[in-house]
Amino acid sequence: MQHSLPLPRLVNSACGTKCRRASHRTPVSFRLGSNQCTAATASLAPLARLQREQARYLDRVIDGMDIDSLAALGFHGADDIRGLVASEAVRSASLVTVPLSSTLAVSMDEDGGQLSILAPPEMPPNVKKAIEVVAGLIRDTPDHQLLILAVLLLWARKYGSTAWREYCTELLPPFRELSCLLCYTPGELSTLQLPHLAEEASRQHDWARWAHSQWLSSSSGALRRLGLAERLEDSMWALAVVRSRAVEFQMGATAGSGSGSGSGFGSNSGFGRARRPPGPIVSVLAPVVDLANHSNDPNCVIQLTTDRSRVVLLPQRPVAAGEPLTVDYGFDRSSLELMTDYGFVASANPYDGEVTLPDADKLAPLDLSRLRSAARSLLRRRQRWRRQQQAVGAAGGGEEEGGEAEGEEAEGGDLGGETWLLAGAGAEEVAQDGDEDDEEAGFSGRLRAAVSLLAPSAAPGGSYSTPATQRIIAGLWHKLVRHCADSLPTSLESDRAMLGDILAGRISGFAMGPEISIDPATPAAAALPTVAAAAASAAAQGGLRAAVPGRGDAARARSAAAGVGAAGAQPTAAAGSAAPATGEVSGGPRGRVGGADGVRDQKQAGSGGEAEGVVEDPLGFGQPGSSGDGTSSGASPEAAEATEALAGSSLAAPPTHGSQGAAVASVVGAAAAARGASSGGAGSGDGAMQAPAANAAAGPGAASSLCRTGRRAGRLYAALRARVEHKQLLQVAEELLGEYGRK
Numbered sequence: 001m002q003h004s005l006p007l008p009r010l011v012n013s014a015c016g017t018k019c020r021r022a023s024h025r026t027p028v029s030f031r032l033g034s035n036q037c038t039a040a041t042a043s044l045a046p047l048a049r050l051q052r053e054q055a056r057y058l059d060r061v062i063d064g065m066d067i068d069s070l071a072a073l074g075f076h077g078a079d080d081i082r083g084l085v086a087s088e089a090v091r092s093a094s095l096v097t098v099p100l101s102s103t104l105a106v107s108m109d110e111d112g113g114q115l116s117i118l119a120p121p122e123m124p125p126n127v128k129k130a131i132e133v134v135a136g137l138i139r140d141t142p143d144h145q146l147l148i149l150a151v152l153l154l155w156a157r158k159y160g161s162t163a164w165r166e167y168c169t170e171l172l173p174p175f176r177e178l179s180c181l182l183c184y185t186p187g188e189l190s191t192l193q194l195p196h197l198a199e200e201a202s203r204q205h206d207w208a209r210w211a212h213s214q215w216l217s218s219s220s221g222a223l224r225r226l227g228l229a230e231r232l233e234d235s236m237w238a239l240a241v242v243r244s245r246a247v248e249f250q251m252g253a254t255a256g257s258g259s260g261s262g263s264g265f266g267s268n269s270g271f272g273r274a275r276r277p278p279g280p281i282v283s284v285l286a287p288v289v290d291l292a293n294h295s296n297d298p299n300c301v302i303q304l305t306t307d308r309s310r311v312v313l314l315p316q317r318p319v320a321a322g323e324p325l326t327v328d329y330g331f332d333r334s335s336l337e338l339m340t341d342y343g344f345v346a347s348a349n350p351y352d353g354e355v356t357l358p359d360a361d362k363l364a365p366l367d368l369s370r371l372r373s374a375a376r377s378l379l380r381r382r383q384r385w386r387r388q389q390q391a392v393g394a395a396g397g398g399e400e401e402g403g404e405a406e407g408e409e410a411e412g413g414d415l416g417g418e419t420w421l422l423a424g425a426g427a428e429e430v431a432q433d434g435d436e437d438d439e440e441a442g443f444s445g446r447l448r449a450a451v452s453l454l455a456p457s458a459a460p461g462g463s464y465s466t467p468a469t470q471r472i473i474a475g476l477w478h479k480l481v482r483h484c485a486d487s488l489p490t491s492l493e494s495d496r497a498m499l500g501d502i503l504a505g506r507i508s509g510f511a512m513g514p515e516i517s518i519d520p521a522t523p524a525a526a527a528l529p530t531v532a533a534a535a536a537s538a539a540a541q542g543g544l545r546a547a548v549p550g551r552g553d554a555a556r557a558r559s560a561a562a563g564v565g566a567a568g569a570q571p572t573a574a575a576g577s578a579a580p581a582t583g584e585v586s587g588g589p590r591g592r593v594g595g596a597d598g599v600r601d602q603k604q605a606g607s608g609g610e611a612e613g614v615v616e617d618p619l620g621f622g623q624p625g626s627s628g629d630g631t632s633s634g635a636s637p638e639a640a641e642a643t644e645a646l647a648g649s650s651l652a653a654p655p656t657h658g659s660q661g662a663a664v665a666s667v668v669g670a671a672a673a674a675r676g677a678s679s680g681g682a683g684s685g686d687g688a689m690q691a692p693a694a695n696a697a698a699g700p701g702a703a704s705s706l707c708r709t710g711r712r713a714g715r716l717y718a719a720l721r722a723r724v725e726h727k728q729l730l731q732v733a734e735e736l737l738g739e740y741g742r743k
C-alpha cells in the first residue's frame, strides 16, 4: 500500500533554493537573530552559539538522512526544554517525514516468531548478520528490542554515515544530560528520595550492566569485535537513548493491514499492549521525530505509514509557526509513571488525580481512621520540618532538638518505623499558615473534584470500599504516605551539598544565572554563608527566577528555604542495594527492564565466571553482584553461544563505506578522548563540521555548564521537580483528608 500522506514542498526563503531545511525558511524564536545559513556566531553568547550550532547540525542531519521537515529545534515550555517547534503554520501536512531507511528499527511478531532488524544501509552484511544472531539469542529477554536498538545505535555512532554520527554526537543528549532513571546517580536518587524510583533505577542499572558485560562491551561482550562500547557509560548512554526516544508501533493484526500508531517513546512492554489487537511490534528510533517533547495536551501524533516506509509526525490540529510540537508519551501516565519511565515529570499532570498503581490491589484495605491518622502524622511531620527550618535560620545552622514536647500527643501513625510524638498539629493549624494559602488555592479545583467523587461513596462507619474510591485512596496512601512521607524533610547535609554544587556550577543543567532560585533574604539562606554569598552574587549577575516553574514568590522563597534549611529524616533511597526480585513496589506499571525476571534469570544462568576486567561504574552504584545474586559480568551460556556464532564472522575488520572505514574508528576514538568523559558520545569523525565552537570559546568550565537539551534539563532538576510535584500532591491529600475529618 502506498503512503498517501502529502509530502511538504519545501522552499528555502533565505537561500532562494529548494531546500528541506526547516531552519532555512522560517525564523523561529530560538534562532536568535539571522536565519541566514552562514551567520557569524562569534558575537553570540555561548548558549546561543550552542543552540545555533545545533540548528546547523539538524539541517545537516535532515539533508543527510533525506528527511522532510517543517519543524525546527526550539526551547520551550516553562522548563525551557529542547524540543521541536513548527517552522511554519501547518494544517494537516506531515510535519516531519523520516524514511524508514533512515531509522533504526526492530520488528517482531507479537507471538515472538519473526524478528528482523533494520540497520543503516551502510552496515556491512556480515555485521548485520552478526547482530541478527544476537537478536535471536536474546529474543526472550525483557526489552530485547531496546537492547538490539542500542546495538544498532552504538554501531551507527561509530561507523555510520556522517549524518548518523553527527546526529549521535551533536544532537542526541550526552550521557550527563539523559534524564532516564537508568542514568540517575545514587546521589541524585537520594535527592529524589522515593524508594520505588530508587529500586527501579537500581533494576534498570542492573539491566544495563548485564547488557554491557554480556553483549555490548568491547572487552567482554559477545559483540566485542565491533568495539561498540568501551565503557559501561557508552552502553548506558545507548540504552537510555533508545529507552527514552524509540517509539513502539503495534501494527494491525495482519502485517501491513494498517498504519501503526506510536505508543509513546521508550519501552512499552507490558503496558498498554493489552489494549490493542495483537500484531507485529515495530520499535523505531527515528531521528528528528525523536526530538518531540511530551505534553498531556499534545498537538501531534507519531505514525508509521501503512507501507511501513516512513515515520511521520502529524499534526492533530492546525499548528502555528513557532508552536511547540508535542506528543503524548502514552497511556495517561501519572507523574510517578513518567518519572519511572523517562525520568521527568510534567507539570499540572491531569493523570495525577487518579493514581493507578500496579500493586494497589496488594495494599491492605484502608479505612478512614487509618488514613486520618496517617494524614495527621504527615501534617505534624511537616510542621516539625518547618520549625526546624526556622530554627536553622535563627541559630545559623544545626537542627532543632526541642520544639515538640514528647508525650503531648501520642496518637499518630507509625511511618517508617518512627512514631511522631508531636504537639497537636492538625489541619486547622496548618491552615493558619498564611504562606500556604496562595499555593494551596491552586489545587482547590482538583480537591473539590476529588472530594465530590469520594464523598457520595462514603460507607457508614467511615470506611470506603467502592473500587473507585479504593483506587484513589490506595493511590494516595501508597504514593503519599509511603513515598512522600520520606521525601518531605530532606537532610540538611544533602541539601546543603546539593545547593552548593548547583551554585558553584558543578552540576550541569544548572548553569548559574537566571535558572537558579534562592532568595538570599530567607533566614535559612542567611544561615549558610557560602550558599547565601553565591546566591547574592547570582542575583547581582541577573534576576533570580524560580527553579519551580509557574509558582509565585512565596513558593519560590519556600522552595529555596526548603533546599537549604530542611533537616530531619535521612534520605531513604536504597540506591546501591540489590532490588528485591519481588515485593510490594517492585512491579511498576509496565514490565520493567532490568528487574524483570527474565533478566535476572539470564544473570543467574551465568556460569559465574568473571568477564574480562571489572566493568567500571560511572554512577557509583557498586557491583551489582555484591549481593551474591549472580549479577556480575560472568558470561552466560547465551553470550558464549553468540561469541561462538560470531567467531567465523570477519567482524574484526572495521566496516568500510565511502570515506569512512578504519580511519573513522581512530578519528572518532581520538575525538572522543579529546572530548573527555563529559560527553556521552564519540566525536564527529570526518571533521566536515567541527564540534560546537561554543564549548571551546566559552572557556574552561563553561562547557560543562551548558546544557544541550535545554537550560533546565537534567536529572537533578527533574528530581527537584518530582519532589515539588509530590509535595503538591501531598497538599491535595491533606486537604482531602481534612475534608473527611470534618464530615
Ligand SMILES: C[S@@+](CC[C@H](N)C(=O)[O-])C[C@H]1O[C@@H](n2cnc3c(N)ncnc32)[C@H](O)[C@@H]1O
Residues within 6 Å of the ligand: 079, 081, 082, 083, 171, 172, 173, 178, 179, 180, 244, 245, 265, 290, 291, 292, 293, 294, 295, 342, 343, 344, 345, 346, 708, 709, 710
Ligand atoms: C523523546 S526525547 C524529547 C527530546 C528531548 N527533549 C531532547 O532535547 O533531546 C524525551 C526526553 O525529553 C525530555 N522531555 C520530554 N518531554 C518533557 C517534558 N514535558 N518536560 C520535561 N522533560 C521532557 C525528557 O528528558 C525525556 O526523556
